Amino acid sequence: DPHVWLDPENAKAMVHEIEEALAKADPANAATYESNAEAVMAKLDSLVAEIDSELQPVKGRGYIVFHDAYQYFENRFGVSAIGSITVSPEVLPGAERISDLQEKVRSLDATCVFSEPQFEPKLVATVTENTNARTGVLDPLGAAIDKGPNLYFTLIRNMASSLKNCLLGSG
Numbered sequence: 001d002p003h004v005w006l007d008p009e010n011a012k013a014m015v016h017e018i019e020e021a022l023a024k025a026d027p028a029n030a031a032t033y034e035s036n037a038e039a040v041m042a043k044l045d046s047l048v049a050e051i052d053s054e055l056q057p058v059k060g061r062g063y064i065v066f067h068d069a070y071q072y073f074e075n076r077f078g079v080s081a082i083g084s085i086t087v088s089p090e091v092l093p094g095a096e097r098i099s100d101l102q103e104k105v106r107s108l109d110a111t112c113v114f115s116e117p118q119f120e121p122k123l124v125a126t127v128t129e130n131t132n133a134r135t136g137v138l139d140p141l142g143a144a145i146d147k148g149p150n151l152y153f154t155l156i157r158n159m160a161s162s163l164k165n166c167l168l169g170s171g
Contacts, residue, residue, distance in 0.1 A: 003140055007072035008044045008051075008156060015040050047153055048076070051160045055079055058167040063112040064101065064127070066119060069140050073156075079163060082108070085123055098126055105131045112166035114138045136166035 004010045019037035023030035055077050062082035074080045083104055086093050093101070105111060105128060114136045115124040124135055139145065139162075142155040164170075 001069060001071050003069045004072055005152070006070060006140055006156070006159075007076040008048050009076060010072060011152065012041050012044050015044070043153065047156055051077055051156060054160050054164055058164050061111070061167045062108055063114060063163070063167060064105065064133075065114050065138065066116045066124065070138070073140075073159060077160070082111070085113075085127060092123070098123075101127045102129070102131060105133045108133075112136050112163075114162070114166070116140065117144045134166050134169060136162045138162055 005014070015037050019033045022033045026033075059078045062080070064083045064085065065081045066084065067086050067088060068081070068084040070081060083101060085098075085101060105113060112134050113124050113128050115121045115138075117137055117139050118141065121135075127133075128135055137144075138159050139155065140159070142151050145151050145154050145158070
């Protein structure tokens with residue numbers, strides 16, 4: 001799973017490495033890079049506390065994701081998918097896999113199945129057909145988020161909100 005950025009602790013490690021590389025390449029501005037990195041890492045610490053609190057009510061509730069991309073986020077915040085529609089977005093599931101997923105969704109009664117904005121939502125609709133499952137959208141790449149200095153923080157907050165709202169049936 002290459003989606004390491006979905007854990008803010010990994011993002012902190014990346015910020016640290018970037019800061020060191022910039023300071024080495026541009027020693028005259030090393031203090032600025034260090035100060036900026038410290039500010040971002042403090043924001044990341046706050047983000048972890050915020051998201052951990054937000055997801056508290058849905059810990060232990062299972063859901064199904066479009067593809068298996070969320071282990072870093074899930075491990076950091078104590079939530080976990082019980083399955084994925086496909087292992088890779090490039091490989092579509094066959095009829096037997098879809099049938100197995102529909103049965104899993106039915107047996108869990110009203111769980112959530114998440115799509116992603118960059119992929120066709122038809123598969124999610126097929127998996128949830130004739131079930132009580134709700135659907136939501138998770139955007140691990142920030143495809144639907146405006147670029148800028150808050151993209152990462154918005155991405156993590158949006159994922160948490162989408163999970164919480166769908167699992168609680170409020171979104």
